[in-house]
Amino acid sequence: MHSNGRSKTRAGWPGLGLLAELGLAGSGLTLVAVPASVPAHAAAPPSYTVQGGYTIPEPLTDTPGDPAMGRNWVINRKLGNCLSCHQMPIPEEQFHGETAPALYGVGDLYSAGELRLRIVDPKVLNPQSMMPAFYKTEGLNRVLKGFEGRPILTAQQVEDIIAYLMTLKDTSKAKN
Amino acid sequence: MTRMVKIPGGGRLSRLMAGLVIAAVPATGAVAADGDGTRIDWGPYKVGDVRSGYTYAGAQTRAMQDDDFQNPAFLWLERGAELWDTAEGAAGKACADCHGDAEESMADVATHYPIYFEDWGKLMNIEQRINWCRETQMQAEPFEWESDDLLGITAFVKHQSKGLPVDVSVDGPAAPFFEKGKAFYEERRGQLDMACTHCHVDHPGDLIRAETLSQGQANGFPTYRLKWQTLGSLHRRFRGCNRNIRAEPFPYGSDEYTNLELYVTWRGNGLPVESPSVRK
Numbered sequence: 001m002h003s004n005g006r007s008k009t010r011a012g013w014p015g016l017g018l019l020a021e022l023g024l025a026g027s028g029l030t031l032v033a034v035p036a037s038v039p040a041h042a043a044a045p046p047s048y049t050v051q052g053g054y055t056i057p058e059p060l061t062d063t064p065g066d067p068a069m070g071r072n073w074v075i076n077r078k079l080g081n082c083l084s085c086h087q088m089p090i091p092e093e094q095f096h097g098e099t100a101p102a103l104y105g106v107g108d109l110y111s112a113g114e115l116r117l118r119i120v121d122p123k124v125l126n127p128q129s130m131m132p133a134f135y136k137t138e139g140l141n142r143v144l145k146g147f148e149g150r151p152i153l154t155a156q157q158v159e160d161i162i163a164y165l166m167t168l169k170d171t172s173k174a175k176n
Numbered sequence: 177m178t179r180m181v182k183i184p185g186g187g188r189l190s191r192l193m194a195g196l197v198i199a200a201v202p203a204t205g206a207v208a209a210d211g212d213g214t215r216i217d218w219g220p221y222k223v224g225d226v227r228s229g230y231t232y233a234g235a236q237t238r239a240m241q242d243d244d245f246q247n248p249a250f251l252w253l254e255r256g257a258e259l260w261d262t263a264e265g266a267a268g269k270a271c272a273d274c275h276g277d278a279e280e281s282m283a284d285v286a287t288h289y290p291i292y293f294e295d296w297g298k299l300m301n302i303e304q305r306i307n308w309c310r311e312t313q314m315q316a317e318p319f320e321w322e323s324d325d326l327l328g329i330t331a332f333v334k335h336q337s338k339g340l341p342v343d344v345s346v347d348g349p350a351a352p353f354f355e356k357g358k359a360f361y362e363e364r365r366g367q368l369d370m371a372c373t374h375c376h377v378d379h380p381g382d383l384i385r386a387e388t389l390s391q392g393q394a395n396g397f398p399t400y401r402l403k404w405q406t407l408g409s410l411h412r413r414f415r416g417c418n419r420n421i422r423a424e425p426f427p428y429g430s431d432e433y434t435n436l437e438l439y440v441t442w443r444g445n446g447l448p449v450e451s452p453s454v455r456k
Contacts, residue, residue, distance in 0.1 A: 077385075084385040095386035099379045123369075130374040132367070141365040144422040152367060 048116075048135075050124055055113035060120075060135070060155035070164025073157045080153065080161055085131070089168065099130060105171030115162050119153075134158060220339070223446040229455055232381065232390035237402070241454040249331060249400040249452030252407045255324060256332025265316025271329075274313060282336035286449050287343045290438045292350040299353045299434045303330050303409065321428035327407040331398045334451035341448060342395050344441050357439030360432060366423030372440075375417075387456070392417075393444040394437065396453025407452060410437055 048056050059065075074082040075093055082088065086103045087096040106115065117124060121133040134153045143149075153161070221228040230238060240246045260278055263270040275281040286302060293300035300308070306329055307318035319326035346354040361372045375384065376392035383389075397410040404412075411433045415425035426432040 081385075095383060097384050098382040099375075099384055099389070130370060130378065132369055140367060140369055141363065142424045143367045144419060144424050147367045147422045 048120060050117060050121075051113075053124065054117065055111065056116040056120060057111075057113035059112075059159055060116070061159050063156060063159070065156075065159035065161070065163030067160070067164040067167050069157075070160035070162070073153065073161050074164060079157060080134070082161075089170070103165065103168060105168055107166040107168040108171065112162050112166055115165050116158065119158055119161060220448045221450075223341075226393070226444060226447055227380070227391055228393050228395055228444070228447050228450060229390040230396065230450060230453065232388050233455060237454055237456055241450070247400065247452070247454055249398070249407050249454065252324060252328040252331050252398070252400075253335055253452065255328030256330070256335075259325060259329045260332060263314075265310065265314035267313065267315045269314050271309065274309075278332065278336050282333050284337050284340050286334040286337035286451065287340050288345070290344065290350075290434055290441065292348070292353070294349075298431060299350065299438055301429075301434050301437055302333060303411075304429060304434070306330060306333065322409060322412060324407075327398050327409065330409070331407060331452040334398070334449060337449040338451065339448045341446050342441060342444050344438060344445060346438065346442050350438065353435045354438050354442065356432075357435035357437070360436045361439050366418065366421035368421040368423075370421045372417070391443070392440065393447060394441045395444045395447040396450040396455065398451060399453045399455050401455050403456065410440070 048060055049058065050056055071090070074080040074088060075090060077084070082103070083090065083093055083096050085097040085100040087098070088103045090096075110118070118131075120135040122129045122131040123133060132152060135151045135155065135158050137149055137151055216231075218227065218231045221230045230241065233241075240248075244250055257278075260271045263273070272278070289305065290299040290301040292298070303321065303326055306326065310316040310318055319329070344350075364371045372392065375389050379389045380391045381389065394410050397413070398407045399413070400407050409428070411428045411430075414433050414436060415428075418425040
């Protein structure tokens with residue numbers, strides 16, 4: 001869709017609050033019922049801009065990403081669950097997936113902005129991709145009740161994961 | 177479910193099992209490499225590039241399926257055999273009253289389902305056929321999806337085709353429904369925005385976390401899934417795969433899933449009916 005190199009700004013997600021993003025499936029009703037009083041800490045995800053069709057240079061949040069948190073999110077099966085498809089240098093977790101490239105050394109291979117696009121919406125780069133868009137809500141088909149209208153990850157979780165990926169500089173342990 | 181006891185040497189079940197021993201072709205290890213990265217000759221479980229879920233299952237799971245006395249699904253088969261002979265409904269009839277000996281009358285029936293059913297103007301699968309028989313022929317209540325009764329009688333009927341190649345037809349009046357099933361299979365859905373193809377066409381044999389992806393074949397259903405600790409229908413599996421990608425599942429027996437069933441079953445044309453299989 002955006003692989004033609006044009007920049008595109010996306011509208012942000014309309015303030016349904018952090019609660020929904022913390023994996024509280026089934027809490028959708030409550031959230032819809034209190035639209036006016038969004039708590040101060042639950043700011044809507046900001047919009048983002050894809051530049052040149054290959055990068056999102058601007059961070060999604062003001063708070064810099066925390067690599068230790070990012071490491072948690074990539075493991076967590078309800079959030080990033082990146083290990084279901086990718087191998088990563090996380091030896092304490094068994095059974096890393098094999099359906100996608102190993103992520104050893106990606107911090108060397110890509111800039112933070114390039115990683116951001118790959119997590120936010122990898123289909124900009126590869127429309128056939130198996131990889132979910134982790135920070136997108138439009139254009140989805142028949143989303144499970146309780147998950148509609150919200151992205152898989154929060155903006156801050158995306159930033160944390162990028163910070164973690166940027167620490168992966170060593171390709172030598174890659175299995176494939 | 178009703179408690180069932182295995183009675184070695186007793187009645188229909190043991191006849192069934194005797195039949196099975198002949199039909200089962202255990203894939204014994206260590207024959208020459210078969211071009212699929214394994215050293216196992218999969219026998220009938222691999223037809224060209226088409227591979228049953230059996231060939232992706234672990235050795236222990238396969239052993240459970242191969243040994244009739246270890247396969248927990250046999251409890252349901254026994255229930256099914258009982259139901260076959262039990263008169264129910266206002267017409268006072270049992271399946272056996274119309275169909276006689278299942279070993280003969282049902283011998284290859286399951287290889288052809290889902291079929292196009294003219295009265296409905298759409299597809300019908302085995303579960304739907306069984307409930308149609310109950311409602312129109314026996315004047316009995318239909319069985320609920322995923323009840324032990326429907327799973328049992330479905331497993332029993334399909335089991336009569338065990339070892340015979342799946343052979344559904346997808347032309348003629350079935351064609352438009354087949355096309356719908358194919359479109360469903362290839363269409364992205366859910367918050368994870370994935371299609372069946374992403375897992376079962378692009379990545380069979382690869383690990384997705386701790387699960388080895390298979391081609392997602394239908395020939396073993398109903399299947400005893402260790403994770404479920406019970407027998408389950410193909411539509412239950414569809415619902416599970418939909419939920420895993422956070423897509424809203426369709427109802428059991430819905431047109432969407434029956435069309436999908438025809439497409440998925442057709443992908444496995446030539447594979448032997450394995451019902452009831454054992455899977456992880």
